[in-house]
Amino acid sequence: MKRIHRAGLAATAIAGLAVVTITVNVQAAQxxxxxxxxxxxxxxxxxxxxxxxxxxxxxxxxxxxxxxxxxxxxxxxxxxxxxxxxxxxxxxxxxxxxxxxxxGVGKLALSVKPAVSAASAAAATKQKSAKQQLVVFVTNTGQSKLAYKVVSEGRKANGEPTGTETYVDAQNGKVLDSWTTVNDDLGSGTGLYVGTVGLDTTKSGTSWTMVDPVRGGNATYNAGTLFSDADNVWGTGSNSNAQTAGVDAHYGIAKTWDYYKNVHGRNGIANDGKGAKSYVHDGAYVNASWSDSCFCMKYGDGDPSQGIGPLVELDIAGHEMSHGVTSRTAGLRYSGESGGLNESTSDIFGTAVEWYAANSQDTPDYVLGEEIFTDYNPATNYIRRLDKPSLDGASADSWSKSVGRLNVHYSSGVGNHFFYLLSEGSGAKTINGIAYNSPAANGVTVTGIGLSKAEKIWYRALTTYMTSRTDYHGARTATLNAATDLYGASSAERAAVAKAWAGVNVLP
Missing domain, CATH: 3.10.450 (Nuclear Transport Factor 2; Chain: A,)
Incomplete structure (x- = not known):
């Protein structure tokens, strides 16, 4: 959740198909x-x-x-x-x-004998401790080239996790593409943001651990040590108690699991019933991240000097775990327009998780990350917002030919704005105490179909029609197909999808 917006501060870095059965066990798919x-x-x-x-x-x-x-x-x-x-x-x-x-890609005919060594490919990326693998890489323009996949992982000076995936042409040693592999954006227990909530934990001897026996063994750690407690009452609501941020994280992963299972029929992030790990107090940085390599979330402690607390807010948790869902479905490439769609998908489902949880201490909205600010004001302090993404000073409200050249946290604005328009429509309105005024391009007026229908359309598009190189026009086709499947080719829902895309300048 990279971008932080704060006023006065510079920005830092079913008429159709009624039931869908999802199966990842190929043996049982028939x-x-x-x-x-x-x-x-x-x-x-x-x-x-x-x-x-x-x-x-x-x-x-x-x-x-x-x-x-x-x-x-x-x-x-x-x-x-x-x-x-x-x-x-x-x-x-x-x-x-x-x-x-x-x-997909058509017939392939290329040599698999490299002219460049793996060591030379790693050197070209200027990364330390890199791992190399020979692959065929399909560029965003559809060219297929023999390449080395060079992966490196590490930490920044402030302790924030980093990771890079780079593709180097195996015939001439030139870098073809590169992107981050760390999708960053930034009993009972009392958390920083969620209040006092119930937590599913595991009895271990005479104490309890933050391992969820109901949801695949989701586990929450204090830095590198599994949280444990003698009386199964966690946190105090104060950041001075290390367990407090753990409560928010453990609650967040549980609610995200429940959201995907109860709304979309998905059994865990990878749809295999297995839980993930959450690491709070990972370092003194203003960020949170998902990593496929550890199948885990890592949460920074924020920066008190900026008035920013630990990044364990519910919609941030939902955002990070949704990167894992994307990686195991469409696998949207984390660069160009597909990278914007990757980030947008996490913003969309992070928002949807917050609405699903309906926690009175974290009122559902279309603003991400507002709770982490000590001077809470969702109108001015947030990570991103969906109704008019450009209010953060850098995100795109609408598609243009240059969108794919933006940082993925900014190009995500196109998908975010589309989803808000599809859910709530264009124009001014107040929802749960927050004023929104969402513009629409091309002179269109969009009437929303509600978040419940919009989230189902996006999920089906992601899991059924999008692939790793899908761009915004491909996403338009994917969501139209999804709306047809769910509500019918002549439905008001499908028409609303087309109009919402027109509202962000993604046209046929």
Whole structure:
């Protein structure tokens, strides 16, 4: 959650388908009694569409709809090498007949013998302690090149975690692309922001630990040490008690888990029933992050001199964990417009988690991170806001050809603004005590369909139609397809999706 906005301060860095069944266990993906295997049909359809032979495709995820239609997400390989950006979703009816495909790359014909050594590739990235892997890299313009994937992880001087993923052309040693791998943005217990809440913990001998036995073993740590307590009553509401921030984090991961399960039918971040780890008091920095490598969140303690407390607010927790959901579904590349969509997805679902939790101490809104400021004022102090993203001084309200060149925390404004317009509509209104006045481009007036419908459309678009290189125009197509699936091709919901995209200048 990188960008912090504070007034007076410089900015720092269902008429259609009623039920969707999501399955990541490929063995169990085939509906009972069906003579058509979705995976086998998808492999055959992919070959016919020219986006991979059966041996080139590795199943990542399978979605089977209530009407028997299926959507199989594949990762692509080439002569045994991963094809980064070659992921594809094949869509087919219940009989296995191909309907369409999203993403993918056509026939590949390139040498897999590098002219540059792995050590030279690592040196080109100027990263220390880097790991290299030979891959086929698909650029944002669709070119396929033999490349080294160079990954490095470390810490900044202030202790904040960092990570970089860089792709170096294996034939000439030039850097093709690079992005961060740390998606940053910044019993009972009494937290800093959530008040006194119930917590699911685990009895261990004569004490309790912050391990959630109900939600896959989600665990919360004080820096590197698992929180434990003698009486299962955690925190005091004061930051002077180390457990207090832990209460917010443990509550946040529980509410995010419940949101995805109860609203979208998703069983944990990776949809495998396994919990994640949260590390509070990770360092004296103003940020929070998700890392795939540790399957964990890390929360900085903020900066009292700026009037900013620990970044364990509920919508921040939902934001960070949603990066994990994205990585295990669409895998949106963290650069260009796809990177903006990645950040926007986390802002959208972080907001949705807050509305789902309906915590009286953290009133639901369309503003992110306002609780971390000691001089709480959501009109002026926040990390980002969805109704008019440009109020932070840098984010984009609408799409333009230059959006993809912005930092992903700023290009996310296009998706955030779309989601607000779809949920609440354009114009001035007050919601839960906060005044909003959301503009719309191209002279359109948007009537919202409500957050409940909008979040379902975005989730289906993310998990069913988006792929790693989806841009904003691709997101428009994905959400229109999702709205058609959920509410019908002639529905008011689908029409609202089209109008909301027009309101942020994403046009056909």
């Amino acid at each position: 509906p009972g009694g069906s003579a058509v295997s979705p995976v086998a049909a998808a492999r055959a359809n992919a070959a016919q569409l020219g986006i991979g032979d059966g041996s080139d495709l590795v199943v990542r995820d399978v979605i089977v709809d209530s009407d028997g239609s299926s959507h199989v997400r594949f990762d692509r390989t080439y002569q045994g090498l991963p094809v980064v950006g070659g992921d594809v979703v094949v869509h087919q009816d219940k009989a296995g007949k191909s309907r369409s495909a999203t993403g």
